Amino acid sequence: MTSDPFNQFPESQDPGNDQRAVNPSGAFEFSFMTDETQPGQDSDNAGISEQPATRRHRRRMSPQHIRRIKRRRRIRRALIGVGILLVVLLGLGAWFGVSALKAKDEVQQAVSVAQNMQDALTQGDMAALATRMDEFADHSSAAYKETSSVLWTVAAKLPVIGTDISVVRTAVTAMDNIASQAMPALKEAADTLNLNNISISNGTVSVPGLAESAEPLMKADSIIAEANRSVQTAPKPRIGMVAEAMDQAKEYLGSMADSIHNVSVFAQVAPKMLAMDGQTRTYLILAQTNAELRPSGGMPGSWGLMTVNNGTVDIQEFDSGASEMGWFDQPVVELTAEERSLFTDKLGRVPQDVNFTPDFPRTGQIAQAMWSAHTGVTVNGVIAIDPVFLQSMLAVTGGVTLPDGNVMDGTNTAQFLLSDVYAQQDVSDQDEYFNMAASMAFEHIMQNANNPRAFISAISDSIVNGHLLMWSADEDEQTLLEETAISGKLITDAAEPQAGVYFSDVTQSKMDWYLKREVNAEYQKEAANGAKQYTVRIKLTNMVTPEQVDTLPQYVIGDLPEGVSAGQIKTATFVYAPAGGRLVDWTMSDGSEFDGITVYEGLTLGTKTITLNPGESYEIVCHVQAAPGVTVPMTLRQTPQVEGRTD
Numbered sequence: 001m002t003s004d005p006f007n008q009f010p011e012s013q014d015p016g017n018d019q020r021a022v023n024p025s026g027a028f029e030f031s032f033m034t035d036e037t038q039p040g041q042d043s044d045n046a047g048i049s050e051q052p053a054t055r056r057h058r059r060r061m062s063p064q065h066i067r068r069i070k071r072r073r074r075i076r077r078a079l080i081g082v083g084i085l086l087v088v089l090l091g092l093g094a095w096f097g098v099s100a101l102k103a104k105d106e107v108q109q110a111v112s113v114a115q116n117m118q119d120a121l122t123q124g125d126m127a128a129l130a131t132r133m134d135e136f137a138d139h140s141s142a143a144y145k146e147t148s149s150v151l152w153t154v155a156a157k158l159p160v161i162g163t164d165i166s167v168v169r170t171a172v173t174a175m176d177n178i179a180s181q182a183m184p185a186l187k188e189a190a191d192t193l194n195l196n197n198i199s200i201s202n203g204t205v206s207v208p209g210l211a212e213s214a215e216p217l218m219k220a221d222s223i224i225a226e227a228n229r230s231v232q233t234a235p236k237p238r239i240g241m242v243a244e245a246m247d248q249a250k251e252y253l254g255s256m257a258d259s260i261h262n263v264s265v266f267a268q269v270a271p272k273m274l275a276m277d278g279q280t281r282t283y284l285i286l287a288q289t290n291a292e293l294r295p296s297g298g299m300p301g302s303w304g305l306m307t308v309n310n311g312t313v314d315i316q317e318f319d320s321g322a323s324e325m326g327w328f329d330q331p332v333v334e335l336t337a338e339e340r341s342l343f344t345d346k347l348g349r350v351p352q353d354v355n356f357t358p359d360f361p362r363t364g365q366i367a368q369a370m371w372s373a374h375t376g377v378t379v380n381g382v383i384a385i386d387p388v389f390l391q392s393m394l395a396v397t398g399g400v401t402l403p404d405g406n407v408m409d410g411t412n413t414a415q416f417l418l419s420d421v422y423a424q425q426d427v428s429d430q431d432e433y434f435n436m437a438a439s440m441a442f443e444h445i446m447q448n449a450n451n452p453r454a455f456i457s458a459i460s461d462s463i464v465n466g467h468l469l470m471w472s473a474d475e476d477e478q479t480l481l482e483e484t485a486i487s488g489k490l491i492t493d494a495a496e497p498q499a500g501v502y503f504s505d506v507t508q509s510k511m512d513w514y515l516k517r518e519v520n521a522e523y524q525k526e527a528a529n530g531a532k533q534y535t536v537r538i539k540l541t542n543m544v545t546p547e548q549v550d551t552l553p554q555y556v557i558g559d560l561p562e563g564v565s566a567g568q569i570k571t572a573t574f575v576y577a578p579a580g581g582r583l584v585d586w587t588m589s590d591g592s593e594f595d596g597i598t599v600y601e602g603l604t605l606g607t608k609t610i611t612l613n614p615g616e617s618y619e620i621v622c623h624v625q626a627a628p629g630v631t632v633p634m635t636l637r638q639t640p641q642v643e644g645r646t647d
Helices: 063-123 126-147 150-155 161-192 214-232 240-273 321-325 337-343 360-375 387-397 413-424 427-447 452-464 475-481
Strands: 019-022 028-031 199-201 204-206 281-294 297-309 312-315 381-385 468-472 498-505 515-526 532-542 569-576 582-588 596-600 603-612 617-625 635-638
Touching (some): 063 126, 126 161, 161 214, 297 427, 337 596, 360 381, 387 413, 452 468, 498 515, 515 635, 569 617, 582 603
Parallel strands (some): 281 381, 498 635
Antiparallel strands (some): 281 297, 281 498, 498 569, 515 532, 532 617, 569 603
16 A cells, blocks of 8 residues: 555545545545434434444645645646647648748749740840749749748747748848839830840841830849849758759849849940940950960950941951061050069060950950050950850851851851861961951851841850950940950959959960860858858860871961970969959869969969870869858859860
8 A cells, every 4th residue: 555545546536435625724634424424324224324433534635745736737737738839830830831832832933934034035035025024023922922921920030940931031022022123124124125126237236225225224233133132142041942942043033133234234335335326436356266275265366446336337357466566565554563473574565465364354455555556546445256256146147158168157167267277278378367267257247147136145145155255445334344244354352252264375376176174163161261162173184186196287286385295285274262262272183283372453363384295184173262251152254165166
């Protein structure tokens, strides 16, 4: 038996006729029957019972026992409360889960439509653009409505997942702002500027409504840029599904923001640059050959003039900048100490070397000064093109037949101008032939651009991939251009992290047609100082075979500077860290180090000269950091690739 036998049964199951009572002090008492008539017993039977009379007594429960009973009651009440709370939370969780899935679906559809909007804009399809804008608004509005409920507001305050929920709401709010504020302005601009009405006929460019569309485009651009900044700077979510959705949103919203900004800049700058005011403008065209690499593309061996008046373009004959101008005794502009140290004074003295720097605005200034010193003509701007650009444009306009019967078209122009022409022509005729081919191709393009959508698309692709660059001598115009990819500007703002990988030929040859370049960058981790760290991988391969070396013209093999043999490719490589960041560490495939670490325009860079035998490869893996605290993803800019080449 236990020490307290009365605690073995619940109150309703006490044995016998025991009764429990509570005294005023709160202690339980128990009564035993006396020899008097028991309560509820028939009086007629009184005294008949043979059972001995029982006396009533009271017994007090111990304080410990009382506390146990009270504790059990509290626990029971708490469990009931927890159960109710769990049911409520499960219900809210199910509700929130359904709401989150709906929001996620709407966001994904809005992001998909954003990509379609960009495609429609690039192709000049205004009807498709209007439809996509309506779809984007519908999905953004639905997502915003879903994530604006009290449930989402409360959920955003929860630990851990609250941050992720806040990030999603930031993205949804940004998209809703675009839909409600930017889209009306874009529609207004689309009604005014119908890219389908752009025409290029007999060398005259006509863009109706261009000037009128500038103001609404600027408004839309400002709203979209702000919305994009809020998304790009949002912290990375912890939940994988949310993180993936945000990565997509960042990618497509960033791309859309760039596209709208480019169109806005075009609307502001183009009327002036096309001389719609009747004031003739003159532009210097640099035709770069990617077979002899320079950071911005290739050696600018051919120089030509283009005049524009009221949209009418006149292409003058190209000539060889190098042979016509020769080398200047002194730099035509004042070079900085950094430029002299990194590029030597050839940057300002040698026409073929004006783009030793990857900063094309600087190249434009130097080229303008050289042309002025040589001809006495001060140009209004400088435009750089290459054979890849010409090939893309000839794919739109159709091929051009050269005087010797060779045809350059949208499939063979790059290979013809960067490789075949050197094998077919005598050394003395190659420069002249290249100038003639580039001039005829450019003029053909301006005379036969009868498909505006395809023309705009080809121009856009060339700008994005670095095959078309432009500098304006007008400071206001140049300020606008520097906000776009066409400027080729070296980014020195820490808030816009960009790594750079650039190459320059040292072989003094045309062997770079055979140089395969593989360059990429990917996010690695966040460093202890809060800086985002990235891995930049570079692989160079000399694709020429020993058998080919025996058949290549000496002009292609090069002048063979000291230490270089026939078939080898010698390349200067420059790896730039983002502004405010640094080169952390690096690994070379031969175990060596950078030749030097220096600074240019405030950017830290490593230099490495690589010599490759036929069939040989070389790899560099470099870790770079952006400035601490910068959350915007890093971009990578590199010397333009030669797409479409055959290995």
